[in-house]
Amino acid sequence: MFVFKFQQVLDYRKNVEEKILHEFSDNKRRLESEGLKLQTLIEERTSLIGELKKMQNVPVPAGNIARCVSYIERIREDEAKQKQIIDQVNKQLEAKRRELLEAVKKRKVMEKLKERHTEEFEKNMRDLEQKNSDEMAVLRFGWREK
Numbered sequence: 001m002f003v004f005k006f007q008q009v010l011d012y013r014k015n016v017e018e019k020i021l022h023e024f025s026d027n028k029r030r031l032e033s034e035g036l037k038l039q040t041l042i043e044e045r046t047s048l049i050g051e052l053k054k055m056q057n058v059p060v061p062a063g064n065i066a067r068c069v070s071y072i073e074r075i076r077e078d079e080a081k082q083k084q085i086i087d088q089v090n091k092q093l094e095a096k097r098r099e100l101l102e103a104v105k106k107r108k109v110m111e112k113l114k115e116r117h118t119e120e121f122e123k124n125m126r127d128l129e130q131k132n133s134d135e136m137a138v139l140r141f142g143w144r145e146k
Contacts, residue, residue, distance in 0.1 A: 010114060013110055048075070
């Protein structure tokens with residue numbers, strides 16, 4: 001029975017890869033969530049601008065218009081902050097992607113080593129079986145000759 005002497009290293013690298021993959025997935029979900037927040041802010045601002053345009057045709061107190069304009073400006077500021085957050089999360093996601101690729105490479109190196117060791121073990125076993133077979137044939141031939 002073949003036993004890979006670096007199995008613990010391979011298992012460790014698989015665990016590390018899994019952990020990084022979970023972190024990558026979390027970052028990806030966060031990026032999607034932050035993108036939805038930005039989209040909501042943009043839709044809200046667009047809606048308010050539409051309402052402000054409707055107010056042009058109807059007499060409205062100046063205070064209401066001023067509040068609406070200041071609220072639109074506040075939403076624009078929030079959009080700018082949200083874009084910064086998205087950029088930050090995007091950078092984190094890209095860093096995790098690179099880290100994940102490195103972990104995958106390390107795991108694949110160990111799997112390739114295991115594969116080579118397995119093939120070498122199987123070849124040695126075949127050679128040993130062939131040697132035993134040859135020995136048995138020689139012994140049988142020797143017994144027949146006697």
